[in-house]
Amino acid sequence: MSRNTKHLSGEERRAGTIETVIDLASEQNPEEITTTAIANRMGLSQGALFRHFPNKEAILKGVIEWVAERLLSRVDKAAKEASSPLAALEAVFGTHIDFVASHPGAPRMLFGELQRSKATPAKRMARTLIENYAMRIEGIIEEGKAQGEIDALLDSKSAATMFVGIIQGLVMQSLIAGKMDNMRENASGVFKIYRRGIVSTL
Numbered sequence: 001m002s003r004n005t006k007h008l009s010g011e012e013r014r015a016g017t018i019e020t021v022i023d024l025a026s027e028q029n030p031e032e033i034t035t036t037a038i039a040n041r042m043g044l045s046q047g048a049l050f051r052h053f054p055n056k057e058a059i060l061k062g063v064i065e066w067v068a069e070r071l072l073s074r075v076d077k078a079a080k081e082a083s084s085p086l087a088a089l090e091a092v093f094g095t096h097i098d099f100v101a102s103h104p105g106a107p108r109m110l111f112g113e114l115q116r117s118k119a120t121p122a123k124r125m126a127r128t129l130i131e132n133y134a135m136r137i138e139g140i141i142e143e144g145k146a147q148g149e150i151d152a153l154l155d156s157k158s159a160a161t162m163f164v165g166i167i168q169g170l171v172m173q174s175l176i177a178g179k180m181d182n183m184r185e186n187a188s189g190v191f192k193i194y195r196r197g198i199v200s201t202l
Helices: 010-025 035-042 056-081 085-102 105-114 121-146 156-177 181-198
Strands: none
Touching (some): 010 056, 010 105, 035 056, 056 105, 056 121, 105 121, 121 156, 156 181
16 A cells, blocks of 8 residues: 555555455465454554454454455456356456466465354355355356357256366465466366366257
């Protein structure tokens, strides 16, 4: 942020906090991110931080909201601008990969929340994000079946689950390797294999 943090509005401060958490998550285990570390990275006191978020759980919920809003808006735009359902699937796939490569802390936050034993607001929101995303993919697949692009006998729900799973697999492999650009390098070839499995042969 270019403006002096002392003169930021409440909304700007909240947005800055969320972006800081995502940046920190790209560098370390999300579970180890403390409010002290967040405040220090922002050049604030913890008291100033808590004027905008009542506690750490509220910060985590804000982070998942940020990820959900931006990811879904980007994939919706990509799908809408595509010329056909199959093109929409490829556009969504590439857009998702680009989003994660640009914000590597985002999937780490999501995976971290989903692994928590407690049913926190952030965890519920992460689950909702994945469910809503899969529903979007299933809808595109159904449209493709209706237009004759996609195999009419295809199990749309399973195909949507596989679509999400492929992206998650690419993300995990890149996180393990510590090379997020690997996703971009592998995405095209992987999607071609997926496409071959769902396309109509009639």
